[in-house]
Amino acid sequence: MSEVLLFDLFGVIARQQSAAGWAELERLVGVPGLHPLYWGRRHSYDRGDLKGADYWRLVAEELGTRFDDGRVAALIAADIASWSAVDAEMVALVERLVDEGRRVALLSNIPEELAAHYEAAQPWLARLELVAFSCRIGHAKPEAGAFEWCARALDAAPQRILFVDDNAGNIDAAAALGFRTRLFTGIDGLNSSVG
Incomplete structure (x- = not known):
């Protein structure tokens, strides 16, 4: 796990x-x-x-x-x-994982204006261990720096991190750095990966 x-x-x-x-x-x-x-x-x-x-x-x-x-x-x-609509099922899954004591983080390519909107409109973000917005960390996926920044901030080796994204290029970039990865195709396929 x-x-x-x-x-x-x-x-x-x-x-x-x-x-x-x-x-x-x-x-x-x-x-x-x-x-x-x-x-x-x-x-x-x-x-x-x-x-x-x-x-x-x-x-x-x-x-x-x-x-x-x-x-x-x-x-x-x-x-x-x-860009403001969220998937209620996925939000519920993330909150359940947090409730279970799992370490949950976010890495998003997002400009500052949209990041500030999400922080104000989506209270579940404050429950995550780390929220890495590209506009604030100075790196955007698929740049290696985005993934390396998260690993350092989380104090976790890449092989201990499961990165979930719907973009195959981002998945490939993370995998090349040693991250475990899962290409997101829907919540049903994800449930088995996250336990």
Whole structure:
């Protein structure tokens, strides 16, 4: 059995970005071509290299347009809303594991504005032993530094940590560092792995 369970957030405990939320972002942007630019700058935003206003102004520049302060604020709010749904079953599983005395931690690629929203809206986060938000640790998956930071903070050898993520690239990166891994495909397949 693993000493520590290290969960991803989006696609595991929280839902992926909603289609309705993405449509609202496209509406607010008002010009085509958002998708590659949104994701092209997202890693830097998630890692904390950019704040929300700077991120959206860079996206605007690359789209050949400009967003005023009101549009930037609306885009940040819509972006947060698009990533805000959690999976109630997974939250219940995480809380049960904590209640059982298991060591449970989280590693998420997430920008500061969304991290602050989750902390305010999801009280179960405060029950975890460690919450490692990429924007605050200076490393984003699949960078080795993200996993190494967690192992140090948890004072646990990688082989004593089971990392659960829905992204195969992140799983491969963690496995290369000696972490035990589980590719998340749903709660049913996970129950047997976490005991």
